[in-house]
Amino acid sequence: MKAIKDSVAGSLESSDVLVTLRPSSEAAVSLQVESIVMKQYGRRITAVAEELVAATGLSGASLRIQDRGALECTLRARLETAIARATA
């Protein structure tokens, strides 16, 4: 599924995450992760994002994740929403 438009999901509130997705000319998905708990959960966030990108077959997009300490279920929901909004 190719990203066809910009999309945003989530917020920059505590315990939430803001996911910003932009279409790009590259085939692969580029991933940028910032988190206030990077040390403890940075790898986990990246792994979840990569897993969802693979599961949805997303391509041609750059994905920015600004995490404010979200639970993993919140992160998944925000990623799914951003991808759905960008490919709809």
Place this chain on the structure above:
Amino acid sequence: MGNPLLEAREARWARRLELARGLGAGGSLLSLTLRLPAPLRVGREGAGLGQGLYAALRRASIDAGLGPGRGEFRLSADGPEGYLELDVGLAEAKELALGFEEGHPWGELADLDAMGPGGSVLGRAELGRRPRSCLVCGAEAAACVAGRSHGLEEIRRAAEVLLGGPLGPPGTRAASGAAAPELTLGPRGPWAGAMGESSRAIGEAALRALVAEAAAEPKPGLVSPSSRGAHLDMDYGSFLASAAALAPWFETFARLGRGFGGREPDELLPSLRAAGLEAERDMLAATGGVNTHKGLIFSLGLLCAASGLLAGRGERLEAGACARMAARIVRGICERDFAGLAGREAATLSSGERLRLGSGLGGARAEAEGGFPSVVGASLPRLRAGLSAGLGRGEALVDALLVLFGQVEDSNVLARCGPEGLELLRSSSARALGLGGMATEAGREAVAAMNEEFAARRLSPGGCADLLALTAFLAELPG
């Protein structure tokens, strides 16, 4: 997305950005949420706690000299949320927020974010402050939250230790499950001299007056603990909720009066009006949009400001002097406010303004501009006489209300029931007072009959009820 909590948070974020875009260059926006897990955040206990924290935040803002701000408070699927627009820069707003989170007794339960015009945010890290620590274990909070380090009950216990009682509105200290204490009106006897001179004491006296008025019964046509009077849309609970929401505002009015540095008292009115509009919004939020105390915010707020002004000038606080000072603050208000009425859309007019157009009467404004003649000259002497004669506070207040019925052209009655309503108000109260009022069996029976008749006719003397609360307030002052 399908998850109401996550959707509510996105909606809140959008609302914050929208409010931030509307900010002036030197303005900033604080937003308040609860720093608790969702199951504790949503529902009644979270709502009460959120409301309490929001009121405390606004008081902290006033105390810090940043003013009451413009605000809104609401309950979403994600729990309570409050917004506060301040006329100070982002850094100053964030300092207020940090001071509240760290310094206020319940501050640890609040999550405050600061946003500048256009949506710029300022976090702790940018200010070189340490990240927040966990409510339960003191480690870095974000890591505990993201890792779900603590169970719900563990967090609830930590919050309850902080509050010194069950989760819910701060300040309620009853053990959970215990019956609410019965409301009493305190001992019999005169009130004179009960009110102190600090802004806080004045605010507390105003709240006592509000509750004393609401609790007195039977009040024909009006809401009391055991009757809704002529009202379908409000009950005693609405009045208590409204009184609770307004409590901090009366102190604010007193403060505005005390801090007034101008020469002519009428220069104080614009700032009182601005605070009054904010108080009105809080009232509507607390009652779910029902107007319980709109007229009273004006007139009792005015008396609080007048009291504060007199106290600030070191003048003796007396009932008459306070009413006269209130009149000076609103000097010329009828002429100014009623000047442009004829050209306005009917839907934008208040009931007092419609009354003015229809009958030429001035309602609460005229009463205030005249120095509350029906209170100072009639209901207050009657209340004092009743108390001296040994009546209970509730009974003495009902007698004072009957006196007001005979004196006042109540705009609520005129609007709903016309001149016949006013005539009924006058004749029935004169009869009850003639039978001895609340001091005699016959008088009490007459009042009970009025209660039924007013309810049947939907006759609600709300203007008189407001004046009764003013009477209770002024009764705390000497002569």
